[in-house]
Structures are given as structure tokens and as C-alpha cells.
Amino acid sequence: MRKExxxxxxxxxxxxxxxxxxxxxxxIPINTEKIVTIVGVRRSGKTYHLYKLIDQLCKKGVxxxxxxxxxxxxxxxxxxxxxxxxxxxxxxxxHPNKNVADFYFFFDEIQVIxxxxxxxxxxxxxxxRNIFISGSxxxxxxxxxxxxxxxxxxxxxxxxxxxREYLSFFDISINLGSSKxxxxxxxxxxxxxxxxxxxxxxxxxxxVRNLILQEYFNVMLFKDIVExxxxxxxxxxxxxxxxxxxxxxxxxxxxxxxxEIKSQGYKISKDTLYEFQDYIESIYLVxxxxxxxxxxxxSEFAQKKAYSIDNGLAGAVNSKFSQDKxxxxxxxxxxxxxxxxxxxFYYKNGYECDFIIKGxxxxxxxxxxxxxxxxxxxxxxxVNGLVATCKKLNLTQGYIVSLEDEDKINVEGIxxxxxxxxxxxxxxx
Numbered sequence: 077m078r079k080e081x082x083x084x085x086x087x088x089x090x091x092x093x094x095x096x097x098x099x100x101x102x103x104i105p106i107n108t109e110k111i112v113t114i115v116g117v118r119r120s121g122k123t124y125h126l127y128k129l130i131d132q133l134c135k136k137g138v139x140x141x142x143x144x145x146x147x148x149x150x151x152x153x154x155x156x157x158x159x160x161x162x163x164x165x166x167x168x169x170x171h172p173n174k175n176v177a178d179f180y181f182f183f184d185e186i187q188v189i190x191x192x193x194x195x196x197x198x199x200x201x202x203x204x205r206n207i208f209i210s211g212s213x214x215x216x217x218x219x220x221x222x223x224x225x226x227x228x229x230x231x232x233x234x235x236x237x238x239x240r241e242y243l244s245f246f247d248i249s250i251n252l253g254s255s256k257x258x259x260x261x262x263x264x265x266x267x268x269x270x271x272x273x274x275x276x277x278x279x280x281x282x283x284v285r286n287l288i289l290q291e292y293f294n295v296m297l298f299k300d301i302v303e304x305x306x307x308x309x310x311x312x313x314x315x316x317x318x319x320x321x322x323x324x325x326x327x328x329x330x331x332x333x334x335x336e337i338k339s340q341g342y343k344i345s346k347d348t349l350y351e352f353q354d355y356i357e358s359i360y361l362v363x364x365x366x367x368x369x370x371x372x373x374x375s376e377f378a379q380k381k382a383y384s385i386d387n388g389l390a391g392a393v394n395s396k397f398s399q400d401k402x403x404x405x406x407x408x409x410x411x412x413x414x415x416x417x418x419x420x421f422y423y424k425n426g427y428e429c430d431f432i433i434k435g436x437x438x439x440x441x442x443x444x445x446x447x448x449x450x451x452x453x454x455x456x457x458x459v460n461g462l463v464a465t466c467k468k469l470n471l472t473q474g475y476i477v478s479l480e481d482e483d484k485i486n487v488e489g490i491x492x493x494x495x496x497x498x499x500x501x502x503x504x505x
Contacts, residue, residue, distance in 0.1 A: 079166050081152050086166065089145045097128050098245055098275075104232055106132055111200055111225060114210040115217055116234035117360035117385050118300070119274050119292055122210040123147070125234060126182050129208060133180060141171060147184040155188045160195035164203065180206040187211040193224040200228055212300060215358030235360075236273030236386050238415045239265065239408075239501045245275065250502055265498040269404050272388025273411075289392035293317075293361075300359045307355075312342055316352045320362045321384050322394035325406040328364065328382040360385045365410060368421035368432055368439075381422055383410045401479070405497060406430060406445045409477060416505045429465035429474075442466050442474040449481050449494065459487055466490045475500065 104112060104125055112129075114122045130143055144167060148155065167176055181199065186192045186209045200207055211217045214233075221229055243250060248264055251257045271277060274292070277285045297317055307313050319333055330349050337344055356362045363385060367378040384390035384397075387408055391398030398404075413420045413431060423429040423442070433441040444462045449455045462474040473491045483494040495503075 079162050079169070082146075082162055082166050083170055085146060085150055085152060086144055086170070090140045090143065094127050094131055095124075097124055097131060100125065100128075100234075101238065101241055102232060102234065104129060106136075108230055109205050111196060111205075111229040112208045113217060113221065113229045113231040114208070114234055115214045115231060116212070117236065118212045118296055119276055120234050120236045120360075121275055122212075122234045123184055124275075125232075126184060126208060126210060130180075130182065138180065142174065142179050143182070144179055145182040145184070148188050149185045155190065158189055160189060160192065164199070177204045178206075179204055181208065183207070183209045185211055187213050187216045187220075193220040197224050197228065200225075212296075212360070213304070213358050214360065215354065216304075235411070235415045237275060238273065238412060238505075239268055239498070240505070242268050242273055245278070252499065252502065261498055261502075262496075269387060269401075269408055269497075270391065270398070272386035272391075274386055274388060277388060285388070286392040289386075289389045292389060293321075293393050296359050296361050301355045305355060309342075309344060309348070312337055312344055313352055316349065317356055317361065318393055320353075320356055320382050321390045322397060323382045324362075324384040324390050324394075324397055325403040325410070326381060327379050329379070363410075363414065366421055368423050368434075375421070383407050386411070402445075402447045405447055405477070405479065409443070409445050409497065412501055412505050418505075423465050423469075425465075425468065427461040427464040429461050432465065432469065439469045439471065442469065442471055444474070444476045445478075445497075446476060447479050449476060449478055459485075459492065462492060463487050463490045 100121060102125070104114070106129060114125055116122050126145065130145065133143060134140060144163070146163065164176060167179060181204070183196070186196070196207060196209065221231070237245060240250070243261065243264060246264065248260060249257050250261065252261065271285060274289065277288050280288060297314060301307060302310060302313065315337065316333065320328065330346060330353070334344075334346055334349060353364070357364060363383050364380040365383060366375050366380055369375040369378060384407055387404050390407065391404075409431065410420070413433065419434040420431050421434065423432050429442050430445045431443040432439050433443070442462060442465050444458045446454060446458045449458055458476055462476060466472070466474045467488070467490070472489070473493070476492060476494045477497050477500050478494060480496055481494050482496055482499075485492050485494070
């Protein structure tokens with residue numbers, strides 16, 4: 077790649093104004109003396125976090141000429157023949173009177189460049205510690221960080237908007253004491269439940285939202301996995317991805333999917349399916365929830381539950397999910413726990429509890445999720461599962477999160493709060 081093109085890329089960024097940046101809950105520090113690594117699903121806001129950091133630097137008086145931002149998915153960059161060293165060469169040529177040690181480097185989607193970690197380590201060790209990188213593949217980044225950058229990085233995960241961020245995105249007050257505001261919050265929650273939290277879709281009409289989300293899926297499928305890992309079973313892999321998304325909030329059975337594929341005349345090993353799971357988890361397409369066991373080994377090998385990274389994405393790819401409020405609500409609750417950094421499991425021991433939240437040393441909360449508990453059989457099932465779980469885990473209180481139901485009851489010494497999802501999220505998360 078010619079230096080002139082790279083210099084053009086650097087200058088283009090420095091000359092254009094930063095876009096409007098909405099604040100997010102996650103706060104990333106500027107001066108850590110570490111390589112700051114930001115990972116997360118595509119289009120979740122990683123680049124905007126980089127922009128936010130750049131904006132903070134500019135407000136602190138750092139010259140824009142000292143800020144080098146490069147998105148490695150720029151079509152002018154060919155990853156296969158790009159020499160990372162020309163970045164430093166170009167900076168020195170563009171600013172011969174400046175000390176490169178005073179520059180701040182922002183490398184967006186850096187994982188597309190082979191051997192990027194060796195370059196970043198050299199820059200960190202010999203030139204400057206002002207380095208910020210982002211990527212959409214957690215496994216790829218973590219593996220390379222572990223081998224070349226161990227001890228030199230701090231990693232932050234970025235997800236699509238949480239419900240609290242979503243309300244802030246639209247400047248909605250969270251004053252639940254006002255009936256008017258509460259009605260608005262409920263209306264926005266219903267929209268969030270269906271459409272999810274990818275920021276970009278809310279700038280578009282309803283008619284194009286699904287098209288945008290389907291395009292996200294296609295890019296993740298083919299660009300992030302098929303091309304990168306050389307997956308040859310394209311049709312099988314696409315089927316696997318759609319089944320995983322369609323299975324959101326359910327236990328994920330590799331054996332069942334293996335038999336489905338086999339029955340259609342395709343030959344594929346279970347080991348390949350486990351590789352597929354690793355791929356889709358690494359790009360945050362689907363996250364897998366472990367079963368709670370006191371033994372770490374048992375928990376690791378027990379059957380996991382699958383959850384889509386976003387309700388809107390799952391609904392755009394699988395129409396059945398878009399019509400199932402129960403699965404949407406459970407998927408949303410899992411995502412909200414994950415976005416807030418909580419360590420969460422599901423519990424199953426003759427009875428079931430959708431989520432248990434682990435504290436530092438013990439389980440601190442049990443949560444059932446049910447859209448509507450007005451039916452007596454449903455009510456009894458949810459309450460009995462929650463009570464049994466609380467007793468087993470020595471908890472005195474549990475929650476049933478619903479769409480609208482609200483009550484407080486005591487069953488066999490266990491205090492149960494039945495609470496609408498929007499209220500639980502704004503009070504507890």
C-alpha cells in the first residue's frame with residue numbers, strides 16, 4: 077500500500093468533524109498506560125466509544141494532528157498486503173517536527189490485519205503507550221492478546237444499547253413517579269423488546285429496520301466467519317446460525333441439530349458443529365448461558381442455553397422469535413444482566429429457575445421470567461420453581477419478572493416480588 081493513500085486516510089479523518097456522540101453507561105479512561113481494547117458485536121457502538129475518547133482528548137487540548145484514527149475495514153486498505161509499519165513512517169513524514177511518542181493511535185477493527193499484535197506490542201514498548209484498539213472478534217483478539225500482549229492491555233466489552241441507554245438515547249426521563257412519564261417508559265419498553273438495541277436502526281423507518289438487521293447478520297456470517305476461517309460448509313453453517321438464533325432462550329442441543337443436518341443428507345462431524353459454536357460466540361452473534369453447578373467442570377460441560385445478542389436481530393432472521401413475547405422477554409433479561417456485567421446462570425434440578433445471579437462468593441438473587449402469570453397453572457409452575465430454587469440456594473427472596481403483573485407474596489417463607497420488566501430493569505440494573 078502506498079503511503080500517500082494511508083496519509084489520505086489519516087488526513088480525511090482529521091479534517092472532518094466528529095459525529096454527534098450520545099453518552100453510554102460504559103466509561104473508558106484515556107490515560108491508563110495500557111493498550112485499551114474494545115470488543116463487541118458489529119454496529120454496537122465500538123467506533124463511537126473511540127470517537128468519544130478522541131473528543132475528550134481534543135477538549136483537553138490535544139491537537140487533532142496528534143490523533144491517528146484508522147479503520148482497517150476502509151476499502152482503500154487491503155489487509156493481505158498492508159504493512160503496519162508504514163503507519164509510523166507516514167506519521168513521521170507528515171509531522172517531522174513532532175514527537176510520535178505524543179501521538180494517540182486508534183486502530184478500529186484491527187483484527188483484519190495479520191500479525192497486528194506484534195506491531196502493536198512494538199509500538200507500545202518502543203514508541204507510545206497511547207494505543208486504543210477495537211475488534212468484532214473476541215476469540216481472535218483474546219488469543220492474540222494472550223500470546224503477545226499479556227499484561228499490556230485492559231479490555232472493555234461493548235453491547236447494543238441497554239434499556240436505560242435506550243431511554244437516554246431518546247431523552248426519555250426515568251421518573252416512574254409520574255403516570256405520564258411511566259406510560260411513555262412502558263411504550264418505549266415495548267418497542268425495545270421487539271426491535272432491540274442496535275443504535276443505527278432507530279434512525280431509519282420501520283420498513284428498513286429488518287433489512288438493516290438482516291444485513292448485519294449476513295456481514296457477520298460471511299465476512300467475520302466464512303471468509304476469516306475458511307468455512308467450506310456454507311449452507312450448513314448458515315443453517316446452524318439461524319437455528320442458534322431461532323433457539324434463543326432455550327437449551328441448545330448439538331445432538332438435535334446434528335441429527336437434523338444428517339437427516340437432510342449432509343455429512344458433518346459434531347466437532348465441526350462445536351467449532352461453529354465457538355465462531356458465533358466469538359463474534360457475539362449468540363451467547364451461551366451455563367447451568368449453575370457447584371463444580372466448575374460440571375457447569376462447563378452441562379447443556380447450555382442460547383441467547384441472541386439482540387432481540388431485533390433474532391426477530392429479523394427468525395420470524396417465530398419475533399412473534400414469541402415470552403422468549404423475547406427472557407432473551408432481553410439475559411442481555412440486560414450481561415450488559416450490566418452480572419455473572420448469571422440458569423438453574424435446573426428437577427425444577428427450573430431462569431436466572432440466578434452470582435455475587436463474589438455466593439448466589440445473591442433468583443429471577444423467573446414469565447410474560448403473563450394470570451393462568452393458575454403457569455403461576456404455580458413459576459412460583460414453585462422459584463421457591464424450590466431459593467430454598468436450595470439459601471435465598472429468602474426471589475423475583476418473577478413479567479410484562480405487566482405486579483404483586484408481593486410470601487410462599488413457604490420466601491418473599492416473592494412480581495414486577496414488570498421495565499420497572500425491574502430501572503430499579504435493579
